Amino acid sequence: MTTRFGTGRGRPEPGLEAIMSERRQLINIAYRLLGSLAEAEDAVQETYARWYAMTRQQQDAIESPGAWLTTVTSRICLNLLGSARARRETYVGEWIPEPLPERTEWTSGRAGTSADPADRVTLDESVNLAFLVVLESMTPAERVAFILHDVFCHSFAEVAEIVGRTPAACRQLASSARRRIRNSQPSATPAAQSAGVVRDFKRAWEAKDIDALIGLLDPDAMAVGDGGGLATTFLHPIEGGRRIAHAWLELARRKPSDMAFLERTVNGQPGLVAEQDGVIVTVFAFEVTGDRIKHIWVVRNPEKLRHWTTV
Template sequence: MTTPSEPGDGRPDPGLAAIMSERRQLINLAYRLLGSLADAEDVVQETYARWYTMSRQQQDAIAVPGAWLTKVASRLCLNVLASARARRETYVGEWIPEPLPEPTEWISGRSDGITVDPADRVTLDESVNMAFLVVLDSMTPAERVAFILHDVFRYPFTEVAEIVGRTPAACRQLASSARRRVRAARAPATPAARQARIVRDFKRAWEAKDIDALVGLLDPDVTAISDGGGLASTVLHPIEGAEQIVRSLVHLEGRLRDLRILERTVNGQPGLIAQQDGVTVSVYAFEVAGDRIKHIWAVRNPDKLRPWTVRP
């Protein structure tokens, strides 16, 4: 994103550094609200565009620019969330939030020659793990915004109400409803080291085509969901059950030649990526409950793999 270094009247902008310092916070907020880095980037760009269309006098009249930027970005996210429901009706197959790598693994170059600004990197914590984002995606736009702003970013309900366009009491109810959804879907906590071990064992069993080992690592009611977006071949509907998922995995590796499976951190948790000819073609996120894998999310849509794509 390019931003003017000074306002339209030609005078130096003494507040530019302070305004731009909000960018990481806005990216983090927008990604959690939308589950899409591309949409989050668009929202932040539009937010700054609106700031710079104002006169210096209008900007100076805003007591807390950061709060203004957050309010505008949040309202834009509300609009995107409302329109996303209509867009999903035409989306090919299942939609999964965009997976993100560990910051140290973030590919800084893009195929279009643009360098990814470090300020665009999302801070990874429990509020961006894939299971959490999937639950967020089941909420209404107002629930999601109220919950993220209050429970994750600690905004008081009086400020949330201004953004959502409802009373503080109504926003409290929205956040409470969202909280119940999160609690109902949350699996018992599994230590990170155990998660990593289970994912590593899954990788080894997959590579060895050890069907018995794979089945043993999966919860009997495990669900696997793939997202190709119509741009990459994948199963269009969720697969349920350990044996069905294992058959699909073995078939996938047999169909894709020279598929290399690597351990990576996906949205802050142990995950896997699949590379073909050195290019990341799939990212796998997992939810582990106890000693079994409960959910698998496979993202193959190349539009969602930009941070993972190896530069030529």
């Protein structure tokens, strides 16, 4: 953290601007820990509520407000991760991390930039949807140790204070998390190449070209839908490129006349959205390996698309 204050009696009170300047960093951490921008915002809001609930004397006793805010946010997220597992057992259908919106189209693999970067989660490989899906397979402690140490460069001593374990134990947690990622993540495909594959998929889809769709999908591809019981989608993953191609052909045949498929950046990667009457009703995220699509994630739960209505 970069926030610093003087010490002793003459130390100025941490002002609103200095404290709130940590918000962007806290949202970045909380989103990666929770996989939900809405829950991340709630966690950060709770953190600030706890800060301002303290007396001036209690605030003065905190040497680094930024570090305190990070610790509290991380602990809140750690508790939420435990309860989230129980909630997801009763979730209708598959649960997919909440996709992050972008304001502009992607062009040749280049992501657009937000008009309001202060409130935007920094997009890098650690918010790639495929990466977040792997994080979901980790224990809460593994996820916290890995994100704080490997992504945000906190020491294992700092992580240990948050998760309530020894630094050596946290080192092991992060190492286990890295193994999960290595075993699950394919070699990275250049963004421009991924964009070309996704664009070709969109054209084949709109043309109802079944052969082209099959050719663009990995034979072992998987498609996962998330409607949360609030929007219609397939409840179970579709496995196999040929089956996915036929399912997408059926979607194209049923597409309402007022719906358009648009190229949009999703979690820093080329993706697609379905827009109907000016409202984003579906977000499609892709994992491209080489020149074929390996995974498609389809998010239709309107609660996970609220941020897309304001981009």
